[in-house]
Amino acid sequence: MTATADRTGARADRPVRVPPRKPKPAPVARGFHPLQALGKVVVWLFTALNAAVLYWLVTAAFKSPIEIFTKPFALPSYWFERGQPFRNLSYAWNNAGFGTAFLNTVLLVAAASVVIVLLSAPAAYALTRLGVRGADGLTNFLAIGMGIPFQTVVIPLFIGLAKVHLTDNLFGLFLVYVALSLPFTTFLLTGFFRSLPDELEEAAAIDGASPARTFFTIMLPLARGGLVTGLILNAISLWNETLLSIVFLNSNSTFTLARALFAFNSAATYQSEYGGLVAGVAIVVLPMLVLYVLLARRIITGLTLGAGK
Structure with a gap:
């Protein structure tokens, strides 16, 4: 009984824990x-507004020029009644x-996007992980x-390319x-490589792996999210690029x-071929x-992820 009383007294002497105060909600x-x-x-x-513009673009791609101007938000009917619903798309x-x-666009954008990422990834890795002097x-x-x-x-580039x-x-x-996309992509990928743990490189060095092997077999697969992001952003940007294609x-x-x-x-x-023109705009805009x-x-x-790290 004495032991029981001692334990009871010890419990009574313990300070009572006060539950944490409920945080106040944010002002908003x-x-x-x-x-x-x-x-x-x-x-x-x-x-x-954007949904309305998209609706107008898609419906106008199937309308006659008269319908585009007189019934801008009505459903298309002229070419459907004549059994040629895709006439504008076919014309464009x-x-x-x-x-x-x-x-041409698919091949050019795909090749350029892949090469940009392939060149930017080693550059970003060297700037963030190899201790290059003056990396910052x-x-x-x-x-x-x-x-x-x-x-x-644009003008210096045109003169230089004209000479060759x-x-x-x-x-x-x-x-x-x-050339023009490398700075952005390299800067983007530096955030991903900087976020990777140093212990992976140290373990690879202990196992005798060279920096090149460490990059290709360990670090590059871990930065896959950044590589895919850079690839997609470059594809969207180059697909919609207009000024350089007009110049060159x-x-x-x-x-x-x-x-x-x-x-x-x-x-x-x-030629007042506004239906075909709108269909051409749809072909350019809708894939991206x-x-x-x-x-x-x-x-x-x-x-x-790249910005937060």
Whole structure:
């Protein structure tokens, strides 16, 4: 009984734990907030506007010119009643040269995006993991290069490519795309390689692996999310690029989609072929829009991871 009393007394002497105070909610979470409501209204209005534009683009691609101007938001009927629902798309694809331009764009964008990532990955790894002298300064130099508008270097690039006979040439445009996209992609990938643990490299060095083998077999697979993000962002950017293709491409056989659409604009306006013109816009816009919708989560996650580390 004495032992029991001692234990009971010891328990009684213990200080009573006070439960932690419930955290106060954030100021914005306390009911109605004017700025939060205004922000939601702006976001929803912007979303509704973009949805309306997308609806108009898709429906207008199947309409006659008269329907486009007189019934902008009605469903298409003219070409459907005549059994030619895809007439505008067929006209843009065959008569306006969008078929060849589509193939050129796919090959050019795919090749350029892959090469950009293949060159940027070793550069980012060297700047962040190999202890290169002046790595921080080089990284800042890349960031500065990202802020230079590429419009300022168009004339020197054109003169340089003209001297080696690479104007009006898809390979010449490929070189320009790769050169102008390397700073951004390298800067993006530095965040991913910097986030990887040092213990992996130390273990690989103890096992006798060279820096090159460590990069290709260990670090590169771990940075797969960053590589995919860089690949997707470059593909979207290069697919929609217009100015460089206008400057460097002149022949119909070398046109990209953006260049073919620019050339088709004048002819379609002169011929009142507005249905085919809108169909051409849809051919340019919709593939990348679908790609972004399907991979938006991966893109946002990749950018957040690279920036947060």
